[in-house]
Amino acid sequence: MLSEASIERKGSHRRYGLAKAGLILGAMAVFSAGATAGMAAQSTSSSAATATSKPAVKTVAAKKPASAASKAVSASGPLVKSYGSANAPIRMDIYTDYQCPSCKAFYEGTLKQLIPSKYITEGKVYLVHHDFPLQAHMYSGMAARWANAAARVGEFPEAEEALYDNQEAWGANGDIAKYISAAMPAADFKRVEDLVKSCQSPAPTSTWDHSNPLANDPHPCAFDYAVADDVELGYKVPVQATPTYVITNKGQKLPAGSGAVSWPILEQFFDSLLSQN
Numbered sequence: 001m002l003s004e005a006s007i008e009r010k011g012s013h014r015r016y017g018l019a020k021a022g023l024i025l026g027a028m029a030v031f032s033a034g035a036t037a038g039m040a041a042q043s044t045s046s047s048a049a050t051a052t053s054k055p056a057v058k059t060v061a062a063k064k065p066a067s068a069a070s071k072a073v074s075a076s077g078p079l080v081k082s083y084g085s086a087n088a089p090i091r092m093d094i095y096t097d098y099q100c101p102s103c104k105a106f107y108e109g110t111l112k113q114l115i116p117s118k119y120i121t122e123g124k125v126y127l128v129h130h131d132f133p134l135q136a137h138m139y140s141g142m143a144a145r146w147a148n149a150a151a152r153v154g155e156f157p158e159a160e161e162a163l164y165d166n167q168e169a170w171g172a173n174g175d176i177a178k179y180i181s182a183a184m185p186a187a188d189f190k191r192v193e194d195l196v197k198s199c200q201s202p203a204p205t206s207t208w209d210h211s212n213p214l215a216n217d218p219h220p221c222a223f224d225y226a227v228a229d230d231v232e233l234g235y236k237v238p239v240q241a242t243p244t245y246v247i248t249n250k251g252q253k254l255p256a257g258s259g260a261v262s263w264p265i266l267e268q269f270f271d272s273l274l275s276q277n
């Protein structure tokens with residue numbers, strides 16, 4: 001069985017076909033050579049080293065369009081970590097670790113183009129985020145906790161962008177609050193901060209033995225259950241690298257893929273599926 005440390009080392013260059021059985025051309029299974037080569041050279045230690053340059057805080061310039069991101073408005077409501085309509089013919093479930101360099105590359109190079117695109121806004125693709133923090137990353141569980149707290153108050157898109165945009169900085173010292181606070185209105189950040197501060201137990205992560213992340217936590221945070229649920233779903237995929245994505249087309253689940261895929265390739269893939277619907 002692969003350890004999570006080896007999973008992370010291999011995550012940036014493991015390659016899977018996005019789909020089989022003649023659904024797409026062979027080119028659709030080819031990942032962006034530049035992106036995968038760059039990610040293969042990255043590691044957790046190199047991320048920490050480059051973070052010593054202390055890059056400036058990147059802020060979210062504007063809210064995502066309401067049609068592009070589902071919003072949760074109640075502090076006691078469901079945790080909404082999705083974009084688009086649940087009735088879309090294509091569903092893409094993504095399992096990620098906020099401290100994973102490959103996940104950042106996938107978000108910055110591909111998902112940032114998908115989220116505001118016609119595929120989301122016109123109800124063609126439903127994008128669902130799942131947390132899969134690895135034990136190999138010191139602050140990944142805490143980052144997932146902050147993202148889920150933000151989702152509780154309807155600020156998940158802003159938190160997700162802030163975490164990936166500033167990954168090297170907070171990954172070096174764990175100062176996640178600094179970047180979350182810059183991504184949303186002060187009143188919303190205060191609500192998120194209060195939720196996180198109410199948590200006394202360690203943040204959950206995936207486990208080496210695939211046990212429930214909260215199995216040994218007598219007093220988990222209410223929204224830590226969302227992380228644990230995501231992790232257990234990931235075990236069943238199974239997630240063997242981050243990011244891992246599962247695409248379902250009109251109820252037909254395609255083989256899971258892992259690693260970064262470029263936006264032009266993913267766009268071509270979606271068009272291929274939609275032409276069959």
